[in-house]
Amino acid sequence: MQRLSFYDEISANKRNSYILVFLVFVFAFAAAYVFSLVLFGESLFGLLFTFVASSAYIYFTYSNADKILLGFSGAREAKKEEFPYLVNVVEGLSIAAGIPTPKIYVIDDPAMNAFATGLSPQKASVAFTTGLLSNLNRAELEGVAAHEISHIKNYDSRLATLMVVMVGLIAILSDVGLRMMFRSRNLRSGKGGGAFILLGLVVLILAPFIAQIVRLALSRRREYLADATAAQLTRYPEGLASALEKIKKVGSAVKNASDASAPIYFANPISVGQLFSTHPPIDERIRRLRSM
Amino acid sequence: MDILLLAFGAAFLFFGLAFILMYNSLVQKKIQIENAWSQIDVQLKRRYDLVPNLVETVKGYVKHEKALFENVTKARAAALGATGVSDKAQAENMLSSTLKSLFAVAENYPDLKANENFKMLQEELAGIENKIAYARQFYNDSVLSYNTAIHSVPTNVVAAMFGFTPKEFFRAEESEKQSVKVQF
Numbered sequence: 001m002q003r004l005s006f007y008d009e010i011s012a013n014k015r016n017s018y019i020l021v022f023l024v025f026v027f028a029f030a031a032a033y034v035f036s037l038v039l040f041g042e043s044l045f046g047l048l049f050t051f052v053a054s055s056a057y058i059y060f061t062y063s064n065a066d067k068i069l070l071g072f073s074g075a076r077e078a079k080k081e082e083f084p085y086l087v088n089v090v091e092g093l094s095i096a097a098g099i100p101t102p103k104i105y106v107i108d109d110p111a112m113n114a115f116a117t118g119l120s121p122q123k124a125s126v127a128f129t130t131g132l133l134s135n136l137n138r139a140e141l142e143g144v145a146a147h148e149i150s151h152i153k154n155y156d157s158r159l160a161t162l163m164v165v166m167v168g169l170i171a172i173l174s175d176v177g178l179r180m181m182f183r184s185r186n187l188r189s190g191k192g193g194g195a196f197i198l199l200g201l202v203v204l205i206l207a208p209f210i211a212q213i214v215r216l217a218l219s220r221r222r223e224y225l226a227d228a229t230a231a232q233l234t235r236y237p238e239g240l241a242s243a244l245e246k247i248k249k250v251g252s253a254v255k256n257a258s259d260a261s262a263p264i265y266f267a268n269p270i271s272v273g274q275l276f277s278t279h280p281p282i283d284e285r286i287r288r289l290r291s292m
Numbered sequence: 293m294d295i296l297l298l299a300f301g302a303a304f305l306f307f308g309l310a311f312i313l314m315y316n317s318l319v320q321k322k323i324q325i326e327n328a329w330s331q332i333d334v335q336l337k338r339r340y341d342l343v344p345n346l347v348e349t350v351k352g353y354v355k356h357e358k359a360l361f362e363n364v365t366k367a368r369a370a371a372l373g374a375t376g377v378s379d380k381a382q383a384e385n386m387l388s389s390t391l392k393s394l395f396a397v398a399e400n401y402p403d404l405k406a407n408e409n410f411k412m413l414q415e416e417l418a419g420i421e422n423k424i425a426y427a428r429q430f431y432n433d434s435v436l437s438y439n440t441a442i443h444s445v446p447t448n449v450v451a452a453m454f455g456f457t458p459k460e461f462f463r464a465e466e467s468e469k470q471s472v473k474v475q476f
Contacts, residue, residue: 084412088419095331096426
């Protein structure tokens, strides 16, 4: 019965993730379309231009996203001589999950946190703060590492990367689009289809908010899913639960984290309110783990 | 008449595609089991490679335990040479228990316990023991997924046609369950 509930949660979360990605896509393209309407009017060239520009943006950010994230976090590669314990734990869990060992990084920060990034399980990276390494015992560290490995195995790290890029694109497009719209109205007032432009304006204003909320919902689901998969890998949910309890006490606020990179971390790296948090409450995660 | 033909064609195409997909997924699961099995061997081999190094390091500090070193070396050679599942399992158990007594002896030598190289080897061995356990777990997970597939409708039809037979789970022997844990 226990095993079954893990798998159920995994498939349900995967399906929800696909739906959410689809929604983000719809909003991204709606925003892009309105942008091209304002800029070029109803022309084929406008559509083509927007398509090429946004594809190029997505391609470059997407293919470099993991390097950018690791760079921003100040992570350095963990050598086996220096962190034999961590390297062994990650290697062992990669075997359990049936994925190649990801590149392992450490972040010199007393806060307790970790994240996984990468576009596929074959080219993934995991990073752990030194605060995490010094505060956790082996079972607890295995729990956290299993959680990150699960993100990689379930293609969460690709999804998170995709989300960061998509939301970034929507924010930029709607920002530029709004400015263009006001400018074009000032320059050539009276011109342009009124209702259409109004609709576009509503989409432009709402899109970043909706994208943000979608991203947060997605991120919370992914955390529960990764907790469940981690328990399945270690066959010991208590390790992760007790790690979360320690993190609650010590704190997970990392120096080099921002709004944009928050969803990728193990525990929330920035202090914000509950409603718009990228992570589910730690107590709820502990409760779910202990009831498995 | 045309409509009937079209319906037959569509059904044929649909079942053909479903058939191919099911066959491919079974092959993939079977290959994953083979891969998982070789993963276990990789880790076991890494343990054999580690033993001479460990014995050399301990020898530097522990002078009067010749029989112990001989036992470890013999157990390693036996495990390396063993063929067949049950022989191999028995030899692995021997090796595990001699390593256990090696570490028990090391407990009495504070200088040895403080040695960086020894600590590294100790961590390495603990890591390998863990990886062996995880590799076996992954093997069993793979077998579970494969066996479930060949017994469930509709993949069981494809499995029966192409002779996909159930695979056996890895079961740890009672004695081995105890000896896998190396106490430091």
